[in-house]
Amino acid sequence: MANSNPPQADDLHQFGFDTRAIHAGQRPDPYTGARAVPIFQTTSYVFEDADSAAAYFNLQEYGNTYSRIMNPTVAVFEERVASLEGGAGAVGFASGLAAQAASFFTMLRPGDHVVASKALYGGTITQLKHLFGKLSVDHTFIDPDDIANWKNALRDNTKAFFGETIGNPGGNILDIEAVANIAHAHNLPLIIDSTFATPYLCRPMEWGADIVVHSATKFIGGHGTSIGGVVTEAGTFNWSNGRFPGVADPSAAYHGLAFHETFGVYGYLMKLRAESLRDLGGAMSPFNAFLFLLGLETLPLRMERHVKNTLEIAQFLENHPMVERVKYSGLESSPYASLAKKYLPRGAGAVFSFDLKGGRGAGKNFIEALNLWSHLANVGDAKSLVIHPASTTHRQLNDAELAGAGITPGTIRLSVGLENAEDLIWDLERGLRASAVRESSRIYANDKINEKISED
Amino acid sequence: MNDILEYQDTQTIREILLSARTIAIVGLSSNVLRPSHFVGFYLQRHGYRIVPVNPREKEVLGEKSYAALSEIPFPVDVVDVFRASNAVPPIADEAVQIGARALWMQYYVISNEGAAIARNGGLHVVMDRCMKVEHARHMGRMHWLGFNTGVITARRLKISNQ
Ligand SMILES: Cc1ncc(COP(=O)(O)O)c(C=O)c1O
Numbered sequence: 001m002a003n004s005n006p007p008q009a010d011d012l013h014q015f016g017f018d019t020r021a022i023h024a025g026q027r028p029d030p031y032t033g034a035r036a037v038p039i040f041q042t043t044s045y046v047f048e049d050a051d052s053a054a055a056y057f058n059l060q061e062y063g064n065t066y067s068r069i070m071n072p073t074v075a076v077f078e079e080r081v082a083s084l085e086g087g088a089g090a091v092g093f094a095s096g097l098a099a100q101a102a103s104f105f106t107m108l109r110p111g112d113h114v115v116a117s118k119a120l121y122g123g124t125i126t127q128l129k130h131l132f133g134k135l136s137v138d139h140t141f142i143d144p145d146d147i148a149n150w151k152n153a154l155r156d157n158t159k160a161f162f163g164e165t166i167g168n169p170g171g172n173i174l175d176i177e178a179v180a181n182i183a184h185a186h187n188l189p190l191i192i193d194s195t196f197a198t199p200y201l202c203r204p205m206e207w208g209a210d211i212v213v214h215s216a217t218k219f220i221g222g223h224g225t226s227i228g229g230v231v232t233e234a235g236t237f238n239w240s241n242g243r244f245p246g247v248a249d250p251s252a253a254y255h256g257l258a259f260h261e262t263f264g265v266y267g268y269l270m271k272l273r274a275e276s277l278r279d280l281g282g283a284m285s286p287f288n289a290f291l292f293l294l295g296l297e298t299l300p301l302r303m304e305r306h307v308k309n310t311l312e313i314a315q316f317l318e319n320h321p322m323v324e325r326v327k328y329s330g331l332e333s334s335p336y337a338s339l340a341k342k343y344l345p346r347g348a349g350a351v352f353s354f355d356l357k358g359g360r361g362a363g364k365n366f367i368e369a370l371n372l373w374s375h376l377a378n379v380g381d382a383k384s385l386v387i388h389p390a391s392t393t394h395r396q397l398n399d400a401e402l403a404g405a406g407i408t409p410g411t412i413r414l415s416v417g418l419e420n421a422e423d424l425i426w427d428l429e430r431g432l433r434a435s436a437v438r439e440s441s442r443i444y445a446n447d448k449i450n451e452k453i454s455e456d
Numbered sequence: 457m458n459d460i461l462e463y464q465d466t467q468t469i470r471e472i473l474l475s476a477r478t479i480a481i482v483g484l485s486s487n488v489l490r491p492s493h494f495v496g497f498y499l500q501r502h503g504y505r506i507v508p509v510n511p512r513e514k515e516v517l518g519e520k521s522y523a524a525l526s527e528i529p530f531p532v533d534v535v536d537v538f539r540a541s542n543a544v545p546p547i548a549d550e551a552v553q554i555g556a557r558a559l560w561m562q563y564y565v566i567s568n569e570g571a572a573i574a575r576n577g578g579l580h581v582v583m584d585r586c587m588k589v590e591h592a593r594h595m596g597r598m599h600w601l602g603f604n605t606g607v608i609t610a611r612r613l614k615i616s617n618q
Pocket of ligand 1: 095096097098121123124164193195196214215216217227228229379
């Protein structure tokens with residue numbers, strides 16, 4: 001055929017991850033030439049003419065209508081995440097939990113059932129149990145380590161498998177390939193929350209996952225300033241297999257449009273945006289998208305440092321006399337070491353927990369002696385973070401209940417930041433020393449007395 | 457699978473989209489909810505002449521519908537197929553006979569036999585790809601909805617591309 005605009009030689013070039021973390025999704029602005037991604041802080045968009053407006057609302061043309069549904073700044077973020085994960089596209093959300101809820105909402109109906117790992121972020125467990133329970137979606141939480149459990153939990157109405165690349169708080173590494181194979185053998189998709197891994201450390205779609213969700217709040221942003229989430233889909237799952245009328249059948253909420261048939265590879269994502277995001281309304285703000293894009297630009301560099309610091313710290317703790325156990329799958333001693341080598345060859349993430357010798361009091365005193373580690377409930381910041389579940393998030397549980405959740409009274413969770421590792425270790429030393437001292441006095445003391453001592 | 461990838465070459469796709477003017481859409485429906493209508497509407501909006509080929513339609517998108525490719529009284533650049541895969545080989549034969557320059561098979565339309573006929577007849581072949589999506593990816597606005605276009609560039613976008 002006539003070649004009016006010869007493609008450039010590098011059309012066939014495959015760009016690397018670091019390049020895509022900086023460039024994917026953005027085409028420099030045609031009007032101003034702005035090199036940075038502009039923040040389109042607008043609710044709505046002026047239509048060229050009435051026909052164009054109609055075409056946008058009918059989804060016959062890709063166009064901007066209203067920022068609850070799409071926004072050019074958010075779109076750069078979405079395409080960039082899709083590029084890094086290897087998805088067909090992505091949809092941004094106001095939070096990680098909003099993203100997960102919408103990803104389920106798009107495919108599930110009342111009466112459906114989900115099999116999920118029990119080693120999940122607590123908010124996800126609550127969402128499945130209570131929010132989706134209220135919508136008559138049933139669930140089974142299983143120990144994800146025994147692959148047979150996934151198969152055994154299957155029912156006729158099971159419509160999705162859900163797990164985390166790196167589980168919480170035990171650091172379980174999911175055997176994504178094996179779980180995906182079971183899911184596909186039973187015509188259902190595997191959804192992975194890959195928040196702790198980020199696409200730099202693991203790309204679950206390369207192992208068969210169909211949908212990957214992230215809390216962008218954590219490492220994607222990396223600065224602890226913004227709450228956000230994102231869903232990306234591979235585009236390869238057959239939603240028209242007869243089990244997903246919500247995705248395949250003509251939609252009553254879109255004047256009879258059959259999303260999967262009409263948009264093919266992009267059908268699920270179109271429905272996720274044009275229905276679930278539109279109707280649930282948890283849209284990502286353009287300003288947050290801008291901040292997440294700043295984060296993504298340095299994701300490879302940051303993750304490299306995160307995992308380097310983390311391994312150093314995990315090894316330090318493993319050899320410390322005040323430490324009972326370190327649960328970091330990057331350590332040779334971890335039961336997950338071989339899975340970590342397979343799925344996370346660049347490093348097993350930067351969040352892990354360890355058990356102090358001594359009980360709740362030791363944990364509390366450890367935390368209170370720290371100077372550089374921030375005591376708070378978050379992970380994935382440039383700053384190093386620490387929390388003692390038994391005295392905070394899990395305070396209401398007795399020791400037996402804690403054990404059920406995989407937590408001991410002395411469990412400490414760390415999210416290792418980007419500071420100098422020597423400084424982080426120096427600070428941990430101080431905490432460990434404090435916990436040891438308090439531990440010996442604990443023979444006479446309960447938590448209250450300990451509290452008093454540390455106040456004095 | 458490898459067979460299909462052979463018919464999804466980026467350069468071929470771009471060349472077809474950039475040089476085509478007239479596109480015969482076999483199986484184009486007047487039902488606005490059918491995928492073929494979405495594609496016809498979109499391509500027409502982006503300046504291509506659409507020629508419906510469907511014996512069950514009189515007129516679609518303001519264009520006269522023909523019962524067969526051989527009845528079209530003017531040259532056609534691309535034959536875009538929305539039919540069952542097993543209906544492709546005779547369509548490919550006709551595409552060769554009328555001197556079309558490309559045979560394009562939409563999502564799920566997969567016919568190695570049809571593809572071979574068209575290739576032997578000197579046509580470019582694209583299979584299991586959507587003409588609308590590929591246009592939107594390479595020269596349209598698909599990136600506005602967070603789709604992974606695969607385009608990486610530091611060049612300023614031309615306003616005409618919008
Ligand atoms: C693994 C994981 N998934 C999901 C979430 C929820 O994300 P968000 O707080 O952005 O809603 C969190 C947040 O703590 C998380 O750690």
